[in-house]
Amino acid sequence: MLGIGFIHFHYSPQIRQIHAMNILIVHAHPEPTSLTRSLVDESVGALQAQGHAVALSDLYAMRWKAVFDAHDFPARKNHERLCFITESGHAYSTSQQTADVESEQRKLLAADAVILQFPLWWFGMPAILKGWVDRVFAYGLAYGYRGEGNRYRYGAGGLQGKRALLSVSVGGPAEDYGMRGINGPLDQLLFPITHGMLFFAGMDVLPTHAIYGSGRVTAARVAAEKSAWRQRLAGLFDEAPIPFRRQNDGDYPDGHVLADHVAAGLSGLVAHIERVPRP
Amino acid sequence: MLGIGFIHFHYSPQIRQIHAMNILIVHAHPEPTSLTRSLVDESVGALQAQGHAVALSDLYAMRWKAVFDAHDFPARKNHERLCFITESGHAYSTSQQTADVESEQRKLLAADAVILQFPLWWFGMPAILKGWVDRVFAYGLAYGYRGEGNRYRYGAGGLQGKRALLSVSVGGPAEDYGMRGINGPLDQLLFPITHGMLFFAGMDVLPTHAIYGSGRVTAARVAAEKSAWRQRLAGLFDEAPIPFRRQNDGDYPDGHVLADHVAAGLSGLVAHIERVPRP
Numbered sequence: 001m002l003g004i005g006f007i008h009f010h011y012s013p014q015i016r017q018i019h020a021m022n023i024l025i026v027h028a029h030p031e032p033t034s035l036t037r038s039l040v041d042e043s044v045g046a047l048q049a050q051g052h053a054v055a056l057s058d059l060y061a062m063r064w065k066a067v068f069d070a071h072d073f074p075a076r077k078n079h080e081r082l083c084f085i086t087e088s089g090h091a092y093s094t095s096q097q098t099a100d101v102e103s104e105q106r107k108l109l110a111a112d113a114v115i116l117q118f119p120l121w122w123f124g125m126p127a128i129l130k131g132w133v134d135r136v137f138a139y140g141l142a143y144g145y146r147g148e149g150n151r152y153r154y155g156a157g158g159l160q161g162k163r164a165l166l167s168v169s170v171g172g173p174a175e176d177y178g179m180r181g182i183n184g185p186l187d188q189l190l191f192p193i194t195h196g197m198l199f200f201a202g203m204d205v206l207p208t209h210a211i212y213g214s215g216r217v218t219a220a221r222v223a224a225e226k227s228a229w230r231q232r233l234a235g236l237f238d239e240a241p242i243p244f245r246r247q248n249d250g251d252y253p254d255g256h257v258l259a260d261h262v263a264a265g266l267s268g269l270v271a272h273i274e275r276v277p278r279p
Numbered sequence: 280m281l282g283i284g285f286i287h288f289h290y291s292p293q294i295r296q297i298h299a300m301n302i303l304i305v306h307a308h309p310e311p312t313s314l315t316r317s318l319v320d321e322s323v324g325a326l327q328a329q330g331h332a333v334a335l336s337d338l339y340a341m342r343w344k345a346v347f348d349a350h351d352f353p354a355r356k357n358h359e360r361l362c363f364i365t366e367s368g369h370a371y372s373t374s375q376q377t378a379d380v381e382s383e384q385r386k387l388l389a390a391d392a393v394i395l396q397f398p399l400w401w402f403g404m405p406a407i408l409k410g411w412v413d414r415v416f417a418y419g420l421a422y423g424y425r426g427e428g429n430r431y432r433y434g435a436g437g438l439q440g441k442r443a444l445l446s447v448s449v450g451g452p453a454e455d456y457g458m459r460g461i462n463g464p465l466d467q468l469l470f471p472i473t474h475g476m477l478f479f480a481g482m483d484v485l486p487t488h489a490i491y492g493s494g495r496v497t498a499a500r501v502a503a504e505k506s507a508w509r510q511r512l513a514g515l516f517d518e519a520p521i522p523f524r525r526q527n528d529g530d531y532p533d534g535h536v537l538a539d540h541v542a543a544g545l546s547g548l549v550a551h552i553e554r555v556p557r558p
Contacts, residue, residue, distance in 0.1 A: 030348050031361040066345040066406040069309050082310040084398075085450065085494060119363075123471035124403060127345040127413050131406030150451075154461060171364065172429070173535065179546035180537040182433060182526060188548050189471050191463060192402035215364060247461060256452065258459040267458035268549065269467050 020051045021237065024111035028118040028129040030060035035169045035214050035222065040117050042226045043167075046233045055107045059128045065100065066131030072098055089139035089147065097138070104136045113163040113236055114203070116193075119214070120170045123189045133197055142201035150255065153200050155246030160202030163236065166190060167229065169214040177212065186210055187242075191269045195244055204241035243274035299330045300516065303390035307397040307408040309339035314448045314493050317501060318508055319396050322446070325509045334386045338407045344379065345410030351377055368418035368426065376417070383415045392442040392515055393482070395472075398493070399449045402468045412476055421480035429534065432479050434525030439481030442515065445469060446508065448493040456491065465489055466521075470548045474523055483520035522553040 025043055029036035040056075047054050057064075065071075070082055077090035091097045097105075108114065118129050125133075137143065142159060145152040152158075170177065170186070177186040187194070187208060194205045209232050211217075211225050232239075245251045251262045263271040304322055308315035319335075326333050336343075344350075349361055356369035370376045376384075387393065397408050404412075416422065421438060424431040431437075449456065449465070456465040466473070466487060473484045488511050490496075490504050511518075524530045530541045542550040 033360050060346075060348065064346075066410060067339075067343075068400075068405065068407075069339065081312050083494075084400075121347075121413050122409075122416065123475035124409065126347065127406045127410030128347075130401075130403065130409050131345060134400050134406050137401065175535045178536065180542075180550055182531050182535055182537075182551070183475065184470060184548045184551060185546070188467070189475065192468050192471070196402035196462065196468065215362075252461050256454045256461055257457065258461075263459075267464070268547070269463045270547065271459055272461070272463060 019237070020053065021112040022053050022055065022110050023047050023236075024055045024057065024107045024114045026057040026059065026114065026116050026129065026132060028059045028116075028126045028132075029169075034119070035211065035217060035225075036117055036119050038222060039167055039169070039211075039226065039229055042229055043115060043117065043233060046230045047236075050234070055111070057104060057107065057132070059132060062100075064128055064132060065135070066128045068131065068134040072101065072135060074098065085139050085144070089144060092138040092140040093147070101135050101138070104132065105138070105141060108136065108159065111162060113165065114198075115165045115167060117167040118169070120168050123183070125193065137197065137201060142197075145202075150247075152202070153247055154195075155199060155202060155244065156248055157200070157202035159198075162203045163206060163241070164194075164198040164203040165206040165232075165236065166193065166208040168208060168210045170210050170212045171215045172212065174210075174212040177210070188269055194242060195269075195272060199242075199244045205244065206236070206239050206241055245272050245274055298516070299332065300391040301332050301334065301389050302326050302515075303334045303336065303386045303393045305336040305338065305393065305395050305408065305411060307338045307395075307405045307411075308448075313398070314490065314496060314501065314504075315396055315398050318446055318448070318490075318505065321505045321508055322394060322396065322512060325512045326515075329513070334390070336383060336386065336411070338411060341379075343407055343411060344414070345407045347410060347413040351380065351414060353377065364418050364423070368423060371417040371419040372426070380414050380417070383411065384417070384420060387415065387438070390441055392444065393477075394444045394446060396446040397448070399447050402462065404472065416476065416480060421476075424481075429526075431481070432526055433474075434478060434481060434523065435527055436479070436481035438477075441482045442485060442520070443473075443477040443482040444485040444511075444515065445472065445487040447487060447489045449489050449491045450494045451491065453489075453491040456489070467548055473521060474548075474551060478521075478523045484523065485515070485518050485520050524551050524553055 025040060027036060027040045031037065044054050073087040073091050075096040077086055118125055140147060142157065143153065145157040172183065175181050176183045179185055190208055194208065198205045209229060247255060251258055253259050258271060304319060306315060306319045310316065323333050352366040352370050354375040356365055397404055419426055421436065422432065424436040451462065454460050455462045458464055469487055473487065477484045488508060526534060530537055532538050537550060
């Protein structure tokens with residue numbers, strides 16, 4: 001992009017279309033008039049207006065099977081004992097997965113960016129969305145990439161090069177999710193998702209977009225929130241991702257634990273985020 | 280208990296039975312020979328041997344409906360628009376919930392302790408267990424207790440006085456979950472569950488019992504792990520819970536944010552745990 005030079009000083013929607021991308025939106029709310037759904041509609045409209053191609057996975061409308069179980073493995077490697085890792089790797093590598101999982105993986109692999117839009121339920125994803133991750137993030141793809149255990153993870157792996165963004169509707173007030181708010185900071189509560197699922201699988205994860213107090217929103221506020229969300233989407237491919245530390249860039253010499261000199265004196269979730277992003 | 284005096288110096292299994300308790304075990308693994316299931320069997324055996332009454336919710340065997348949706352509300356308050364909080368409160372307060380949810384709530388309310396046993400999938404619960412929480416933890420019971428919004432939560436609420444314990448089988452090695460391990464510390468990854476679900480609803484939550492490297496366990500190790508688990512269970516009603524700060528004990532004067540003098544200089548998840556438990 002740098003090579004194109006001055007065109008970018010005048011960039012317009014027309015020129016933007018040259019960089020048309022594929023975007024997958026996965027969302028999890030059954031009510032058409034919910035805040036989550038109105039933001040999903042906004043995503044589709046805004047991204048298509050930018051010239052992007054949008055794929056939607058409306059999990060409730062699809063009646064997505066949330067429960068990961070023996071039915072996910074129509075051709076078992078081991079008929080005696082169900083080991084999820086073994087069977088997931090076998091089904092993925094031999095193309096013997098169920099059609100619904102294969103279809104979602106195809107969308108995921110075609111996407112340049114993935115946006116997950118959901119209401120925060122008990123500080124995490126609704127079960128139907130957790131079940132999307134449980135079933136679609138197969139061994140060989142999202143973990144155990146190339147069948148090599150943990151060699152590729154956290155910034156490397158089957159989904160490397162893609163961007164990811166959470167858009168979350170939160171019932172409680174923002175103050176409850178502040179640095180000293182009673183629930184804990186939202187970005188730390190979502191760390192198992194942003195870091196543990198998305199970055200783990202190789203994706204560049206943008207800071208979460210949250211809307212607080214979602215239970216009581218006026219029409220005026222919905223309009224303002226849609227506008228703010230549209231602004232975020234405009235920067236989907238330009239915004240700096242969360243600077244999570246990559247497993248294979250030297251910070252974890254043994255692939256497991258931070259080197260002593262890295263984030264010295266820090267521990268816990270925050271130690272895995274660089275304070276100054278690398279160039 | 281203190282009043283009974285010297286009997287406790289000699290306490291024996293026979294005397295222990297005087298304090299027989301009700302214990303609910305909720306578990307989420309479909310494979311009968313899995314490590315999770317062998318620990319569930321151990322729980323049942325050990326607790327019954329202590330004289331306790333054990334109720335089991337084997338979510339896979341029950342074909343538990345994981346997805347929280349309109350079918351959870353057979354008699355809607357608002358037929359136009361599905362708002363989960365409104366309908367959950369209405370269904371719970373008017374006894375118009377589905378039979379499966381009511382049955383689980385009855386077990387929960389009868390329990391003195393609740394043990395959740397599950398494999399860690401993507402740093403959280405399998406979807407089927409998340410769906411148990413989404414559906415069973417109703418408004419008026421586990422949140423919005425007595426219909427009073429956030430007045431009772433974090434140490435107070437519908438499940439106050441009960442104990443809770445997570446028993447988690449973890450595929451990766453312990454070092455990945457240490458204070459500077461690449462995944463983040465297990466207790467911080469599980470904070471949305473221990474603090475955000477169980478303590479939120481009023482329960483006293485014990486430190487999580489984790490078994491690492493669960494993908495490759497020898498028979499000798501299974502025996503050792505069963506023995507360690509049996510030890511934990513022996514202290515189920517004696518062990519000190521995680522000293523999470525209670526909302527209504529003064530640390531959060533406005534019910535939202537820590538007072539300046541509390542955990543001064545700390546922020547994030549760790550600020551919500553007292554370093555020295557109160558007597």
